[in-house]
Amino acid sequence: EDVVVSGVALDKNQAKIAVSDLPDKPGSAAKVFKALGDANVIVDMIVQNIGRGGAANLTFTVSKDDVHRAVEAVEKVLSEMGGGAANYVGDIAKVSIVGVGMRSHAGVAATLFSILADHEVNIQMISTSEIRISVAIDLADADKAAQAVHDGFELDQ
Amino acid sequence: EDVVVSGVALDKNQAKIAVSDLPDKPGSAAKVFKALGDANVIVDMIVQNIGRGGAANLTFTVSKDDVHRAVEAVEKVLSEMGGGAANYVGDIAKVSIVGVGMRSHAGVAATLFSILADHEVNIQMISTSEIRISVAIDLADADKAAQAVHDGFELDQ
Ligand SMILES: C[C@@H](O)[C@H](N)C(=O)O
Numbered sequence: 001e002d003v004v005v006s007g008v009a010l011d012k013n014q015a016k017i018a019v020s021d022l023p024d025k026p027g028s029a030a031k032v033f034k035a036l037g038d039a040n041v042i043v044d045m046i047v048q049n050i051g052r053g054g055a056a057n058l059t060f061t062v063s064k065d066d067v068h069r070a071v072e073a074v075e076k077v078l079s080e081m082g083g084g085a086a087n088y089v090g091d092i093a094k095v096s097i098v099g100v101g102m103r104s105h106a107g108v109a110a111t112l113f114s115i116l117a118d119h120e121v122n123i124q125m126i127s128t129s130e131i132r133i134s135v136a137i138d139l140a141d142a143d144k145a146a147q148a149v150h151d152g153f154e155l156d157q
Numbered sequence: 158e159d160v161v162v163s164g165v166a167l168d169k170n171q172a173k174i175a176v177s178d179l180p181d182k183p184g185s186a187a188k189v190f191k192a193l194g195d196a197n198v199i200v201d202m203i204v205q206n207i208g209r210g211g212a213a214n215l216t217f218t219v220s221k222d223d224v225h226r227a228v229e230a231v232e233k234v235l236s237e238m239g240g241g242a243a244n245y246v247g248d249i250a251k252v253s254i255v256g257v258g259m260r261s262h263a264g265v266a267a268t269l270f271s272i273l274a275d276h277e278v279n280i281q282m283i284s285t286s287e288i289r290i291s292v293a294i295d296l297a298d299a300d301k302a303a304q305a306v307h308d309g310f311e312l313d314q
């Protein structure tokens with residue numbers, strides 16, 4: 001597949017919440033997101049990586065207005081589950097490149113990550129799909145990063 | 158946005174590679190994926206979650222044929238970087254639900270996670286985008302999970 005990166009998207013209204021020491025067994029993630037759904041929290045990125053010793057960390061982002069409601073809803077369900085902690089980590093910006101054929105190219109990801117590295121932007125989260133690679137970065141780097149990615153992939157205005 | 162889950166996708170040909178203790182500073186991810194791109198490895202899911210104490214874990218999936226080439230390429234670049242380790246964790250299946258309006262609904266994610274929990278399927282990785290929620294699960298659970306998700310969202314044949 002030829003890769004065609006057709007655009008850059010930037011969302012500066014997100015906050016990152018980390019759920020740590022979640023029991024790594026069926027049902028845990030369902031309970032956390034049911035609590036968020038019931039609290040009418042709009043969730044954007046959901047990222048879970050490798051678990052260790054029976055516990056997993058799960059990170060998600062919400063719009064800044066929903067942070068306190070989200071943390072409250074998750075802490076309540078975690079105490080019912082008898083494990084884990086939820087923390088508001090900070091405000092992030094989500095920078096995404098969108099296009100076709102992204103999935104099969106480690107090279108496209110490497111290009112995006114190199115552009116960010118050249119501008120001293122640290123990557124906090126990564127989430128990919130067939131047509132999109134998204135990274136969470138410090139909110140303070142948002143505009144610089146979006147401009148650098150836009151120029152780096154030579155996208156039209 | 159109304160949520161319309163329009164389909165389930167299943168990929169049973171993936172292997173999971175975990176890169177741990179990656180220096181959590183600009184450039185690390187770029188080096189890892191440049192090495193994979195140079196080795197012509199096709200990467201599917203890339204997931205990075207929260208870092209701790211200056212080190213981050215990053216997980217990615219490749220087609221099973223590429224596992225050894227991928228681990229070799231990453232280990233080589235990690236030794237040049239002076240930190241981190243790469244491990245082939247095992248074979249996984251990727252189950253995805255696709256549709257519009259997914260992003261804003263913690264409820265859709267909760268439904269997917271609950272269906273998996275009801276069938277004793279443990280979630281190993283999660284990655285989301287605006288139109289897709291993907292989970293990595295044990296390869297042995299692939300067909301059971303895909304059928305359960307298909308039925309749970311009442312999708313047509
Ligand atoms: C951590 C969480 O994802 C758990 N493995 C579950 O299946 O719900």
Ligand SMILES: C[C@@H](O)[C@H](N)C(=O)O
Pocket residue numbers: 113121122123124179180181182183184185186187205213215
């Ligand atoms: C861990 C890795 O993502 C690092 N933070 C980077 O920016 O490359």
